[in-house]
Amino acid sequence: MTTQAFDLAVVGGGVIGLAHAYVAARAGRRVAVIERDAHANGASIRNFGFVTVTGQARGDGWRLARRTRDVWADVAPKARIPLEHRGLWLTARSNEAVAVVEAFLATEMGDGCRFADAATFRRESGGLGGADLKGALFSPHEVRVESRAAIPRLAAWLAEAMGVTFFNETVVFEAAPPALGTSRGRIEAGAVVVCPGDDFVTLYPDRIAAYALRKCRLSMLKLADPGFRLPAALMSDLGLVRYQGYAELPEARALEARLRAEHPDCFANGVHLIVAQGADGGLIVGDSHHYDHLPAPFAPAEAERCILEEYARATGRAAPPALERWTGVYAVADDRSYLIDAPADGVRLVIVTSGTGASTGFAIAERVLGDLMGLEVGTTA
Numbered sequence: 001m002t003t004q005a006f007d008l009a010v011v012g013g014g015v016i017g018l019a020h021a022y023v024a025a026r027a028g029r030r031v032a033v034i035e036r037d038a039h040a041n042g043a044s045i046r047n048f049g050f051v052t053v054t055g056q057a058r059g060d061g062w063r064l065a066r067r068t069r070d071v072w073a074d075v076a077p078k079a080r081i082p083l084e085h086r087g088l089w090l091t092a093r094s095n096e097a098v099a100v101v102e103a104f105l106a107t108e109m110g111d112g113c114r115f116a117d118a119a120t121f122r123r124e125s126g127g128l129g130g131a132d133l134k135g136a137l138f139s140p141h142e143v144r145v146e147s148r149a150a151i152p153r154l155a156a157w158l159a160e161a162m163g164v165t166f167f168n169e170t171v172v173f174e175a176a177p178p179a180l181g182t183s184r185g186r187i188e189a190g191a192v193v194v195c196p197g198d199d200f201v202t203l204y205p206d207r208i209a210a211y212a213l214r215k216c217r218l219s220m221l222k223l224a225d226p227g228f229r230l231p232a233a234l235m236s237d238l239g240l241v242r243y244q245g246y247a248e249l250p251e252a253r254a255l256e257a258r259l260r261a262e263h264p265d266c267f268a269n270g271v272h273l274i275v276a277q278g279a280d281g282g283l284i285v286g287d288s289h290h291y292d293h294l295p296a297p298f299a300p301a302e303a304e305r306c307i308l309e310e311y312a313r314a315t316g317r318a319a320p321p322a323l324e325r326w327t328g329v330y331a332v333a334d335d336r337s338y339l340i341d342a343p344a345d346g347v348r349l350v351i352v353t354s355g356t357g358a359s360t361g362f363a364i365a366e367r368v369l370g371d372l373m374g375l376e377v378g379t380t381a
């Protein structure tokens with residue numbers, strides 16, 4: 001491998017690594033991305049591609065998501081990445097769920113969002129919703145990309161249009177500026193950002209161990225085209241007790257007690273519902289959450305059954321046939337949504353420790369590189 005000098009080397013070609021590469025390249029820096037696989041193959045391509053604003057943790061998380069959504073909206077057309085959905089519908093099937101939605105709308109996070117009664121939701125969604133539907137929250141803030149295509153497309157655009165150099169099928173085993181040791185030789189860079197996703201052992205294992213991270217395995221499906229077009233991504237009542245922006249409101253306690261009593265199997269499998277539709281009409285549906293130091297590859301069939309039953313409750317329709325099934329894994333911490341660590345001079349370690357990397361990554365990258373390289377970053381009110 002030829003020795004080259006870069007201003008920044010990014011370890012990891014997932015969405016967090018690519019976000020850092022973009023922010024540095026946008027500022028005119030010479031950037032290298034070093035990725036172990038031929039292309040990102042982990043959480044970043046296995047997710048919903050759902051850039052979620054409404055429901056993110058109040059304060060920092062919500063602001064990071066708003067900014068990241070704006071960067072996606074700017075970058076996507078330049079990189080020829082279609083935005084498959086805009087907005088979010090979230091069903092409320094009980095008075096307790098309606099109370100959480102109303103409490104949410106009364107906060108600053110409810111700005112631009114609205115509650116639709118059941119008839120309005122049915123009309124605007126083409127007739128979706130079960131018999132018990134009371135209404136639904138609508139948020140205009142979300143965008144959604146088809147990650148399996150969008151992440152490779154983002155990488156290709158960074159290479160073609162932004163001058164980023166990619167070293168794929170290359171493992172970094174030492175990151176100490178001005179040089180990185182890799183499985184294909186030495187790469188020179190003035191600064192390094194390590195974005196290893198759920199790899200806690202190759203670089204800085206002791207630093208990572210200090211955060212007591214675990215991993216979360218999620219079950220996902222692609223269902224056949226249901227014959228209708230979703231007007232936006234769809235979530236259900238279970239999301240109101242899972243996403244912190246709602247779940248931390250006091251009103252969520254009564255809803256959680258009700259849902260736990262009604263659907264203990266969903267809680268046992270960490271199931272909540274997101275349904276997103278791709279350009280081919282197929283539905284990306286999930287997900288479940290099983291936590292472990294090293295999640296086994298054996299995803300319980302019960303989790304899938306819970307997801308599909310919640311789909312039927314939320315839409316009022318039987319689930320179409322499954323076309324694909326997969327699992328994904330992401331890093332988790334009990335006490336934070338992401339970590340930024342400085343393990344050595346000129347090095348930052350960045351791990352999103354919640355299932356929110358597609359929603360917060362660009363803004364986290366702006367924060368990291370503002371500090372590490374003094375780059376000017378944009379803002380979202």
Ligand SMILES: Cc1cc2nc3c(=O)[nH]c(=O)nc-3n(C[C@H](O)[C@H](O)[C@H](O)COP(=O)(O)OP(=O)(O)OC[C@H]3O[C@@H](n4cnc5c(N)ncnc54)[C@H](O)[C@@H]3O)c2cc1C
Nearest residue numbers: 012014015016036042044047050172197328356357358359
């Ligand atoms: C099923 C599922 C659904 C999700 N849904 C959403 C969603 O809708 N919205 C949302 O915001 N978030 C979602 N998430 C979370 C989101 O996908 C993650 O937070 C995000 O992808 C993490 O990105 P990353 O780049 O840190 O990690 P990864 O995608 O895991 O990428 C890390 C990369 O680093 C490489 N690497 C690691 N160490 C080295 C090394 N030493 N040398 C070279 N390469 C290395 C790996 O090969 C890997 O490609 C979901 C996650 C899953 C699993």
